[in-house]
Amino acid sequence: MSAALVILGVGSPFGDDRAGWSAAALLAASPLVANSAGQIEVRTLDRPGTLLLAEFGKSNGVMLIDAMRSGALPGTILRLEAEGVCAARSLLSSHGLGVAQSLGLARQLGGLPAQFVFFGLEVGHDYSGMNLSPAVSAALPQLVTQVIRQAMAWGFARADAAGCAAS
Amino acid sequence: MTEEREIRIEVPVMARVEGEASLSIRTHAGRIEALKLRIFEPPRLFEKFLEGRDWFEVPDMVARICGICPVAYQMSAVQALEALFDVDPGPWVRAQRRALYCGEWLQSHSLHIHLLAAPDFLGFANVVETAQQHPEVVRRGLALQALGNDLIRLYGGRSVHPVGVRVGGFHRAPAMAEVSALRTRLDAALPDVEALVAWTAALPLPQDEQDFTSVALRHPTDYPLNEGRLVSDRGLDIACADFEQHFFERQVQGSTALYCYLDGQPYLAGPLARLNLNLDRLPPAVRSVLERTGIRFPSRNMFHSIVARAVEMLLALHEAIRLLADYQMPTKPYVDVAPRAGVAFGCSEAPRGLLWHRYEFNAAGGVQRARIVPPTSQNQARIEQDLHQSLSAYGLAHSDTELKLRAETVIRNYDPCISCATHFLDLRRE
Numbered sequence: 001m002s003a004a005l006v007i008l009g010v011g012s013p014f015g016d017d018r019a020g021w022s023a024a025a026l027l028a029a030s031p032l033v034a035n036s037a038g039q040i041e042v043r044t045l046d047r048p049g050t051l052l053l054a055e056f057g058k059s060n061g062v063m064l065i066d067a068m069r070s071g072a073l074p075g076t077i078l079r080l081e082a083e084g085v086c087a088a089r090s091l092l093s094s095h096g097l098g099v100a101q102s103l104g105l106a107r108q109l110g111g112l113p114a115q116f117v118f119f120g121l122e123v124g125h126d127y128s129g130m131n132l133s134p135a136v137s138a139a140l141p142q143l144v145t146q147v148i149r150q151a152m153a154w155g156f157a158r159a160d161a162a163g164c165a166a167s
Numbered sequence: 168m169t170e171e172r173e174i175r176i177e178v179p180v181m182a183r184v185e186g187e188a189s190l191s192i193r194t195h196a197g198r199i200e201a202l203k204l205r206i207f208e209p210p211r212l213f214e215k216f217l218e219g220r221d222w223f224e225v226p227d228m229v230a231r232i233c234g235i236c237p238v239a240y241q242m243s244a245v246q247a248l249e250a251l252f253d254v255d256p257g258p259w260v261r262a263q264r265r266a267l268y269c270g271e272w273l274q275s276h277s278l279h280i281h282l283l284a285a286p287d288f289l290g291f292a293n294v295v296e297t298a299q300q301h302p303e304v305v306r307r308g309l310a311l312q313a314l315g316n317d318l319i320r321l322y323g324g325r326s327v328h329p330v331g332v333r334v335g336g337f338h339r340a341p342a343m344a345e346v347s348a349l350r351t352r353l354d355a356a357l358p359d360v361e362a363l364v365a366w367t368a369a370l371p372l373p374q375d376e377q378d379f380t381s382v383a384l385r386h387p388t389d390y391p392l393n394e395g396r397l398v399s400d401r402g403l404d405i406a407c408a409d410f411e412q413h414f415f416e417r418q419v420q421g422s423t424a425l426y427c428y429l430d431g432q433p434y435l436a437g438p439l440a441r442l443n444l445n446l447d448r449l450p451p452a453v454r455s456v457l458e459r460t461g462i463r464f465p466s467r468n469m470f471h472s473i474v475a476r477a478v479e480m481l482l483a484l485h486e487a488i489r490l491l492a493d494y495q496m497p498t499k500p501y502v503d504v505a506p507r508a509g510v511a512f513g514c515s516e517a518p519r520g521l522l523w524h525r526y527e528f529n530a531a532g533g534v535q536r537a538r539i540v541p542p543t544s545q546n547q548a549r550i551e552q553d554l555h556q557s558l559s560a561y562g563l564a565h566s567d568t569e570l571k572l573r574a575e576t577v578i579r580n581y582d583p584c585i586s587c588a589t590h591f592l593d594l595r596r597e
Contacts, residue, residue: 046327047234050282054313101295108298109306 003041005061005115005156007147008052010045010099016074016123016136019067020044023121026144032157040156052102053111061115061154063147066099067136068120075135076122077143079150082107085118115154119143190554190574194563202558204551204578214537222248222506222532226332229524232539234327235278238271238319239517240539241332242393243524247513248334251528254504259497260336261393263322266490267332268392268515269483270318273311274326275518276438276476276483279582280367281308284473287576288370304366307359311480314356318487321349336501343496350491353484360481361456367477368460372470373576377556379549381440381465382429384516390448390482391441393515398444399429400465407514410523416540426548427540433548436520437581438475439466453482469553472580506532517542519582543583550581 009024011017021044027033028042041059048055056062068078086104099118106112121143124133132140151157193201213232220228229244230237242264249256281304282294291297298305316326321341323329331337382403384395398404405413416425428434443465449457457464457478462471508530514523520542527535557577558570565573 050278050309050312051316051326053309101293104295105298105305108295109302109309 003036003039004059005036005040005063005151005154006055006059007040007042007063007151008045008055008065009042010048010064010066012046015129015131016121016127016133017067018132019121019123019136019140020065022132022137023065023119023140023143023147026140027147030144030148032148032151036156040151048102050102050105052099053106053109056102056106056111056113056116060113061156062113063117063119063150064099065119065121065143065147067123069123069125070120072122073135074122074124074127074133075139077139077146078118078120078122079146080118080120082112082116082118117150119147190578192554192558192570192574197563199555199559199563202551202555204547204554214539217526217534217537220534222252222504222528222534223334225526225534226334227328227330229539230328230330230332232541235275236271236517236519236522237328238268238323238332239515239522241329242268242515243513243517243522244526245332245334245513246393246515247511247524247526248528249504250513251509251511251526252334252504252506254335254502256336256502259495260501262490262493263337263340263500264332265389265392266487267319267322267329269487269490270315270321270326272392272483272518273315273318273480273487274313275315275582276480277308277312277315279518280363280473280476280480281305281312283579283582284476285367285370287572287579288372288470288473307363311356311359311363314352315483317349317352321345333501335504336499338500340497340500341494343494346491346494350488350494353488353491356484357481357488360477360484364456364474364477364481365460367474368462370473372468372473373561374468375470375557375560376467377469377553378467379469379552380429380432380434381443382434382436382521382545383441383444384514384521385444386448388448390445390450390486391516397514397521399434400444403429407523408512410512410514410540411525414523414540414545416544425544427545428548433552434545435469435549436542436545437472438479438518439469439472440520441516442466442475442478449478449482450485453478453485456481469557469577469580472582476582506530519543520545543581546581546583550578550583553577553581 007027009020011020024042024044033040033042082103085100086107121136121139124135127133148157191203192199217228225244225248226241229240232240286293286297289297294305319326319329322337323331331339380399380401382399384391385398386395396404396406397410403413414427414429416427419426446464462474506528508528511526514521522542523540525538529535554574554577558573561573
């Protein structure tokens with residue numbers, strides 16, 4: 001059965017678009033998940049589109065991590081609640097249409113999870129490497145820490161879980 | 168009064184999905200002087216990727232060409248390879264492949280009807296606005312899309328780029344309990360899809376009769392998905408292997424996509440063409456629901472495509488229920504295959520139209536050459552022809568905003584592979 005908190009990393013295998021997957025991999029290997037007794041699940045998705053709606057219905061809390069392009073400095077982390085994602089029309093993650101519209105649709109249909117937060121990680125501008133750019137790679141530990149703190153704030157993790165972010 | 172203006176409509180596409188398209192229209196003295204639809208799909212490197220690969224790698228590789236219709240690519244490919252290798256996978260495999268394909272039609276058609284096409288006819292900017300006014304319709308559409316995905320997952324392990332298909336059959340046969348559970352859900356969905364057919368027929372669709380050639384597969388007894396001859400309503404009736412004698416792809420200046428023509432003329436592939444040519448292949452239960460709509464088919468109104476899609480969802484649902492009702496566990500879900508040298512042809516009906524494959528193999532079963540003609544390439548010239556006729560019939564005196572919306576509606580009506588981004592259409596007038 002589904003966990004109470006689901007952390008979704010959205011992305012693809014290439015370049016900075018991996019950001020969501022890389023963050024998910026770090027989180028999956030962290031004590032946050034290991035010590036959660038199955039309460040926290042980390043998953044990766046590849047351009048889910050409307051399939052994202054099905055993910056929302058399975059748990060009370062959802063955190064979604066995706067690469068984004070908002071014009072901020074590469075490596076910038078943006079935290080938005082559901083209202084913010086729906087309102088930020090000009091904010092395009094690399095899967096922007098899917099995430100923003102799916103959230104809007106879920107909200108319209110009453111299918112938003114009780115707790116929802118979006119973490120966007122700004123990709124390198126004009127970066128076209130196969131792996132993560134240095135700026136995005138350097139920002140990952142901080143992103144992981146923020147996700148863990150959010151899980152703690154929602155009551156899903158013990159205080160000592162935050163220390164795992166850098167490991 | 169002389170009116171001269173240029174309208175440019177850009178259709179950028181979601182990153183990494185299909186590519187992009189733009190539409191240029193130039194009018195003079197109230198007439199369309201030039202109209203060009205350009206589809207900038209990424210180069211179809213898949214055909215080159217396939218060269219040198221082994222025959223058994225083909226189904227999983229071609230599935231990656233499209234995230235919405237991967238099953239279609241797998242079906243055209245295995246059909247081609249099995250024909251060349253002289254393999255008959257038998258009735259169990261044929262039935263399950265048809266059921267799998269029904270899953271793809273269900274999910275793809277539901278996605279298109281609810282998320283892409285319906286907002287145009289209801290005057291909404293997108294599906295979120297549709298959901299505001301018609302939450303029960305959108306909820307029903309998403310549930311039907313999910314049902315189609317689950318049918319794909321039953322055979323393919325996952326709904327996007329499924330991995331269950333192999334040359335000769337399937338890697339794994341679904342368990343009886345899985346099939347039975349899904350059948351219950353398919354049964355329960357019948358009233359929903361019947362209601363959907365009526366709902367699409369009641370939409371305020373524009374009346375725009377046009378002259379076009381419908382092309383689709385035709386099977387001796389069944390509504391076409393996986394098998395049949397290539398036919399048109401202008402007398403074409405050929406085997407898939409003879410495709411190249413009548414259909415020619417042309418490079419058009421300014422576009423990276425190929426245009427495919429039938430004997431030099433544009434033609435229509437897809438749900439409306441299939442329904443126009445295969446009305447008598449609909450099961451009676453589907454036919455009666457269609458007749459109750461009051462819309463007469465064959466239809467020359469391109470905007471009846473959305474009704475044809477809903478009817479095909481009902482057909483797919485009925486077929487899946489029938490095929491799963493007869494389901495039995497096979498001794499082995501595939502037959503053994505030995506490759507041989509030669510040329511292989513395969514053709515099936517992807518949700519948005521004909522999908523034709525041709526492969527050349529060496530004696531060891533290595534791909535020497537591959538050629539894939541997708542539906543969007545086949546419909547591209549017809550879309551241009553339609554835009555020309557539709558916009559003229561609509562009236563060029565309309566505002567840029569109105570013309571842009573009508574042009575978008577016409578393009579989206581074909582469910583082109585670029586359709587996922589057409590909400591971003593951006594009009595610039597110079």
